[in-house]
Amino acid sequence: MSGSGVRGTVTMHDVAAAAGVSVKTVSNVVNDYPHIRPATREKVQKAIDELGYRMNLSARSLRQGRTGIIGLALPELSLPYFAELADSVIRAAEARGVVVLIEQTGADRQHELDVLTSDRRQLTDGLIFSPLELGPDDADALKVDYPLVVLGERIFGGDWDHVTMNNVDAARAATQHLIDQGRRRIAVIGAHAGETMGSAALRVLGYQAALAANGIPLDPALIVEGGLWHRATGADCVARLVESGVEFDAIFGLNDALALGALHALHARGIDVPDPVAVIGFDDIEDAAYTSPTLSSISPGREQIAQEAVDLLLARIAGGGDPYRRVIADFTVVPRESTGV
Amino acid sequence: MSGSGVRGTVTMHDVAAAAGVSVKTVSNVVNDYPHIRPATREKVQKAIDELGYRMNLSARSLRQGRTGIIGLALPELSLPYFAELADSVIRAAEARGVVVLIEQTGADRQHELDVLTSDRRQLTDGLIFSPLELGPDDADALKVDYPLVVLGERIFGGDWDHVTMNNVDAARAATQHLIDQGRRRIAVIGAHAGETMGSAALRVLGYQAALAANGIPLDPALIVEGGLWHRATGADCVARLVESGVEFDAIFGLNDALALGALHALHARGIDVPDPVAVIGFDDIEDAAYTSPTLSSISPGREQIAQEAVDLLLARIAGGGDPYRRVIADFTVVPRESTGV
């Protein structure tokens, strides 16, 4: 009866006793230590099976100083892009034998700072961090003493690994796509006024570059501010755009949630898509393929980002003092009905 | 220099030495033990701050037999309903001082079974489990020796806590809502043929009950099978429905993803919503408020489900041998444009 059904009761000692070996030998077996006599291994395995032994991971963590858990800090899972990113990160982690602890920062600056120094960092071997509010001034806060991989381009050049995409080029490509469809009065929604390094600023830069490359004058009235990149913000941006009376024949949503909100607001006002107004988003979330009309977007290579991030983090955890790396994921333009393709 | 900046190097012993007390006293302070002399507490706190002491959670876990982590097993985060559920669970957990480890089962039966016996269960104090494939025959697999809260109504009457909603009544209300708008030929998409206990079966039951209560004959041709409740499945169901040539003036998507797929497929065929075809979904995901037209749905009290689940699990972890509970969350009908309201 001993231990059967009672959680965590069977220890290596029990297995060792049952198999007539020492605990070290049991440890060797469960850890696939190379030099074990087959007969010994078999004997131990038999005892393990019969007793239903499960390793106590807390004990192992204490001893090794590692938990086998990695942290993933992101704004919120109810934003489809981050839900899909989390999905990919969890899959990548599972394939590599680690599990993922998710923390939501709610796009709150203080919360983003807290997550870096939280007690929970004790529980994880490293952190994949996708900040939304921290900026260049917070670089010091990111100088932490555990393995860290930062997603996005908000903060450059620190002592940590970085996985991002080329926001400028991708936004330029999105804008160029609209221009290629004959659009000249292209509004961009979700801009962040004071920002210089965030995704918003970089994507607006790409937008401006595309206009310039095509000799299209930049009209500041077409750049619409919008804080949180939620659907509601996108709808609100379009409302303000329409009320302002400025003419436009296309909208570039700085992410898909904004673009979805835009589609909704345009529909509510009886403005058809793609004519007279074309719409493109950014992120290529699953929704984009199912809206009416379907939403053109930029696919940021989410799977690649997730895998690179996990690989970099695990390499860092494994202890390489390698130079910090900066991985730039590929993107592609995904044309759909909302841009008339 | 000792330990500063080097992770995990400062222990209770160091703090005790610095403060001139014993480790037990340090332990008392960090655990808010009531009877400590203020002067002592202050002295210890000062040493903690100066040394930058952080408790080693692995050591605590080993000692206490608890990790402070709860597991959440769900099909996949890229399904919006589950992403939003995870969001709510993480918030509820955080408010109660525990963190959440998410595992995706991919709606795969074997994977759902594996998650119940995985090594990872060693890492969590309990599990909130949302199965999609397990059925009544798998009840034995759910007889586990750790705290478990099951979401949904797939498996009844075991020795575990249960949080669900009244699927039958909710589906009846959804159907009744369509009937109230004058619909008589109501198709339902996403049905599961052999199933008797799952959400699909229960919701179809509610659908049938509503028809019967209104004297509307049941036409089997209006019940469309659809395995995975993804958007693509919803689109496919509608395609088959249209091709079958059967007349219909409304569609009840057994979840919102199916309904979104249906909206997409109807739009692609030039069939307007809500006239001639009204559509209602189930789950009330955020998307529903932003589709064109907006999607009527059933709100399942997701926040309530998450909080109840976490509370039940923590109570069970805390050790109550209380009788197993079954919590039924409230639902509401949310009428939007897709049903002509």
Place this chain on the structure above:
DNA sequence: TTGTATGCGTTATCAC
């Protein structure tokens, strides 16, 4: 109110 000593289950360092 605080200190001492022991053990949680594992891995690692040595011997043998």
Place this chain on the structure above:
DNA sequence: GTGATAACGCATACAA
């Protein structure tokens, strides 16, 4: 190739 034993850092009887 395998065994004895000492940590890992904390919580808790038990003692004082």
